[in-house]
Amino acid sequence: MEKELIRLENVAKAFGNLRVLDEVDLSIYESEFITLLGPSGCGKTTMLRIIGGFEMPDMGRVIFDGKDITNLPPNKRPINTVFQKYSLFSHMNVEENIAFGPKIAGKSDDYIRDKIKYALKLVNLEGYEKHDVTKLSGGQQQRIAIARAVVNEPKVLLLDEPLSALDLKLRRNMRRELVRINKETGITFIFVTHDQEEALSMSDRVVVMNQGYIQQVGTPEDVYNEPENAFVADFIGDSNIIDGVMVRDRLVRIFGREYPCVDEGFPEECPVDVQIRPEDIILDAPQEGAFNGVVTNAVFWGMSYDINVEADGFEWLIQSTTRRTVGERVSLHVAPENIQIMSKPQSEDEEVARNV
Amino acid sequence: MFNHGTRNLLLTPFLIWAGLFIFIPLVCIVWYGITDYDENFSLINMGLIFERGYLDALKLSIWLALISTVICLLLSYPLCLILTERQRDNSTIISLLFILPLWMNSLLSTMAWQTILEGNGIINQILRLFGLPALQMINTEGAIVLGMVYNFLPYMVLPLYITLTKIDKRILEAARDLGANSWQTFVRVILPLSLPGAISGITMVFIPALTTFVISALLGGGKLLLIGNIIEQEFTFQYDWHVGCALSVILMIFIVLNMILTTYFDKSHEEEDF
Numbered sequence: 278m279e280k281e282l283i284r285l286e287n288v289a290k291a292f293g294n295l296r297v298l299d300e301v302d303l304s305i306y307e308s309e310f311i312t313l314l315g316p317s318g319c320g321k322t323t324m325l326r327i328i329g330g331f332e333m334p335d336m337g338r339v340i341f342d343g344k345d346i347t348n349l350p351p352n353k354r355p356i357n358t359v360f361q362k363y364s365l366f367s368h369m370n371v372e373e374n375i376a377f378g379p380k381i382a383g384k385s386d387d388y389i390r391d392k393i394k395y396a397l398k399l400v401n402l403e404g405y406e407k408h409d410v411t412k413l414s415g416g417q418q419q420r421i422a423i424a425r426a427v428v429n430e431p432k433v434l435l436l437d438e439p440l441s442a443l444d445l446k447l448r449r450n451m452r453r454e455l456v457r458i459n460k461e462t463g464i465t466f467i468f469v470t471h472d473q474e475e476a477l478s479m480s481d482r483v484v485v486m487n488q489g490y491i492q493q494v495g496t497p498e499d500v501y502n503e504p505e506n507a508f509v510a511d512f513i514g515d516s517n518i519i520d521g522v523m524v525r526d527r528l529v530r531i532f533g534r535e536y537p538c539v540d541e542g543f544p545e546e547c548p549v550d551v552q553i554r555p556e557d558i559i560l561d562a563p564q565e566g567a568f569n570g571v572v573t574n575a576v577f578w579g580m581s582y583d584i585n586v587e588a589d590g591f592e593w594l595i596q597s598t599t600r601r602t603v604g605e606r607v608s609l610h611v612a613p614e615n616i617q618i619m620s621k622p623q624s625e626d627e628e629v630a631r632n633v
Numbered sequence: 634m635f636n637h638g639t640r641n642l643l644l645t646p647f648l649i650w651a652g653l654f655i656f657i658p659l660v661c662i663v664w665y666g667i668t669d670y671d672e673n674f675s676l677i678n679m680g681l682i683f684e685r686g687y688l689d690a691l692k693l694s695i696w697l698a699l700i701s702t703v704i705c706l707l708l709s710y711p712l713c714l715i716l717t718e719r720q721r722d723n724s725t726i727i728s729l730l731f732i733l734p735l736w737m738n739s740l741l742s743t744m745a746w747q748t749i750l751e752g753n754g755i756i757n758q759i760l761r762l763f764g765l766p767a768l769q770m771i772n773t774e775g776a777i778v779l780g781m782v783y784n785f786l787p788y789m790v791l792p793l794y795i796t797l798t799k800i801d802k803r804i805l806e807a808a809r810d811l812g813a814n815s816w817q818t819f820v821r822v823i824l825p826l827s828l829p830g831a832i833s834g835i836t837m838v839f840i841p842a843l844t845t846f847v848i849s850a851l852l853g854g855g856k857l858l859l860i861g862n863i864i865e866q867e868f869t870f871q872y873d874w875h876v877g878c879a880l881s882v883i884l885m886i887f888i889v890l891n892m893i894l895t896t897y898f899d900k901s902h903e904e905e906d907f
Contacts, residue, residue: 331806351809364807368825377821378811429811 280307282432282465283328288337290323297323299489300337305433310459310466314476315486316512321469322437324486328467329435330354342432352381357426358435362442363418365410371397371421372406378429396424399458416447423458433465440475452479473513477501485509506619510552517558517593521551521618529618532589534568536611540618550619555596557615560584560607567608572601665878678879687863687880694860695887697774698842701781705789705838706831708782713790714823717797731787731794739784743851746783750776750852772854780848785841789834796830797823832895840888860884 283305290298298320305311313321326332327339330351339347346354357378366374375396379389397403400420405413410421419439426434436455440448456479459466470476476483477497485492485500485508493505504510507518521531523543529536531551543549563569570588577600584595586607593609601607635643669675682688716726734742749755750770757767770776800823808818846861853859860880867877 329810331809350814351806352812352814356810358807358810360803360807362801362803364801364803366804366807366822368822377808377813381812381817381821425811 279309281305282307282342283467284340285324285328286338286340288324288327288334288339290320290327290332290334290336296489298327298334301489301491303484303491303494305465305467307432308459308463308465309481310456310468310479311482311484312468312470312476312480313484313486314470314473314512315492316471318488319486320489321471321484321486325358325435325437325467325469328433329356329358355431356433356435357429357431358437359419359422359426359439361437361439363422363439365418365421365425367411369410370406371402371408371410371413374410374421375425375428377425382429392428393424396428399427399461400424400454415443416451419443419451420454423455427458427462427464431464433467436466436468438469438471440470441472448475455479477513485512487512502617504552504617504619506622507550507552508622510550510617510619515555515594515596517553517555517591519551519553519591521549523547523549523618527613529616532568532591536616537613538616538618539614540616543618543620548621550621552617552619553611553615554617555583555594556581557611558593558595559610560586560595560597560599560601561610562608563606564608567610569606569608572603572605572607575601575603662878662881665874666882667879668875670875678875679883681876682880682883686858687860690858690863691860691883691887693774693857694843697777697781697859698839701778701785701842702789702835702839704778704782705786706835708786709789709793709834713794713797714819716794717800731790734783735787740847740851742783743780743848746776746780747771747851750779771852772856774853774857776852777849777857777859780852781838781842781845784845784848785838788837788841792830792833792837793827794830796827800826832898835895836892839891843888843891844884 281304283303285301285303288298288301289296297318301320301324303324313324315321323332327334330346330349330353334347337347338345341354341356351358366377369377372393375393376389379392384392393406394403397405400423402417402420402424405417405421410418413421419442422439423434439455440451443451452475455466455468458464468475468479477500480497482494483497483500484494487508493500493509495503500509501513504513504516510516510518519531521529523540523545524530524535525545526541526543527538529538529540529549529551561567568588570586570593572584573587573592574583574585576583581596581598582600584597584601586593586595586609588609595609666678667674667676669677682691712730747754751757752767752769752771754771756770760767804822804826805818808822813821844861846859846865849857849859849862850865853862855862861884864877864880864884867873867880871877
């Protein structure tokens with residue numbers, strides 16, 4: 278892996294009685310696009326604010342480039358933030374907003390002028406220097422907020438759900454833009470979102486969080502294909518999560534039937550969570566001895582149908598391009614490599630594994 | 634929100650009120666101010682401002698009102714900043730601090746200051762107790778300024794507090810994020826964004842301070858005459874409505890000038906180029 282830039286060591290934070298971060302460890306590498314993903318209240322924003330210096334951790338340390346910056350105020354950190362609601366200075370025009378940081382840093386007028394040009398070009402808003410920020414559209418304001426942050430040449434850019442206020446189409450565009458800016462500038466991006474689609478489509482690595490714990494860290498493919506626990510499986514994409522028992526290596530028992538799978542290393546007769554993606558279930562005509570069920574619901578989504586099938590008292594979600602009618606009897610089939618075995622969490626909110 | 638007819642109907646009571654009690658008296662004052670005793674047009678009464686030391690009274694009034702306004706500003710900003718910085722709801726503190734002093738009759742509280750500051754007042758009695766020489770506090774410019782600040786401070790605090798609460802905390806975080814320390818954040822972000830509140834505070838303190846005659850009469854002891862006292866005397870002792878009105882008109886001109894200046898300052902700041 279590349280050079281480590283930020284390391285969170287044993288970081289914990291509570292607001293009153295509410296523990297938002299529970300002894301979290303995380304390494305962030307130079308130039309990567311890392312996403313903190315989780316439902317609201319999972320601690321992702323608090324983690325971002327601790328990195329930015331806006332919150333002090335109750336415990337633990339924040340290491341930046343080998344130096345302890347835990348007690349450094351935000352203005353002393355080589356880190357800039359793009360805020361959720363942009364937080365542009367309404368009493369300044371575009372140019373003054375972007376010049377704010379370099380001016381404070383005491384840069385020369387020529388340098389600042391060049392930098393403004395560069396930053397506006399980077400966000401595709403050339404020629405907007407004199408525009409009133411309050412009269413720009415949401416997407417344009419967002420771009421100015423990015424330009425205002427990037428112009429300071431930070432080592433790290435923190436992005437706090439920056440796309441949540443934009444409409445769908447703009448959001449898609451900005452996703453591509455952000456990835457491009459990340460690659461072009463080499464600035465490390467730490468991106469916070471609750472949108473799993475954003476996380477999967479933009480990130481080099483995804484940190485899935487829940488209830489103050491890191492649930493899994495990995496590439497988008499890792500967390501989608503190999504979720505380490507039921508929470509990750511459920512939160513990222515749609516999933517069928519069923520109780521199962523590992524009979525032995527490569528054999529799992531679900532609803533009294535034994536299925537071959539590809540996972541190993543679990544103790545024999547160990548209870549596990551079994552995850553099967555809706556797109557991995559193949560429907561066929563009912564067969565003797567197969568896993569049969571009845572279609573209870575079918576919704577057309579454009580690209581595919583979401584089909585619910587009741588079988589053995591469990592409501593399965595299946596995505597299929599073939600239309601099925603309600604009441605139809607079908608059989609369900611899954612390839613062994615599409616059965617994902619996950620160990621059950623020790624307690625409700627404890628993390629299962631770390632993959633740092 | 635309202636259609637044209639309803640709007641006119643709803644405005645009528647106020648317009649009648651304003652016409653009867655604001656516009657007509659104003660016309661009367663101007664009329665008396667620019668006429669002589671034979672009801673002929675004349676600026677002779679206006680010209681009196683240059684005589685009998687009236688100009689000095691006007692200068693002193695402006696000077697003391699200015700000092701009081703600046704002191705109110707300097708007192709209000711830190712207070713309001715601290716109050717708005719707290720996350721929790723502090724509307725009770727606000728009403729206690731700002732509204733409660735307004736419950737007290739200003740005449741009464743100014744008289745209270747008189748008894749505190751006077752030669753035989755509480756402060757001098759305490760000083761005497763410790764064998765210290767008595768201080769001349771009453772009938773000084775300082776006493777008048779004190780009375781003005783005491784009476785008009787809430788009018789500065791209130792608009793300032795309201796504009797400061799409207800500033801999004803994230804904007805201040807953005808400033809910190811971009812490298813500004815507390816002082817730079819204040820000068821470059823908080824101050825310009827709170828300027829409208831400060832401007833209305835300045836207007837609401839400066840104008841009553843400029844026109845007061847009660848505070849200067851009670852705490853200036855009739856020795857320090859402000860323009861307000863002179864106008865009052867013209868009406869109540871000299872029964873010279875023409876001079877009183879003429880001086881009032883001059884004072885009004887200064888008030889309008891002050892308002893033009895502050896709004897100009899407000900605008901010029903907005904348009905200031907990078």
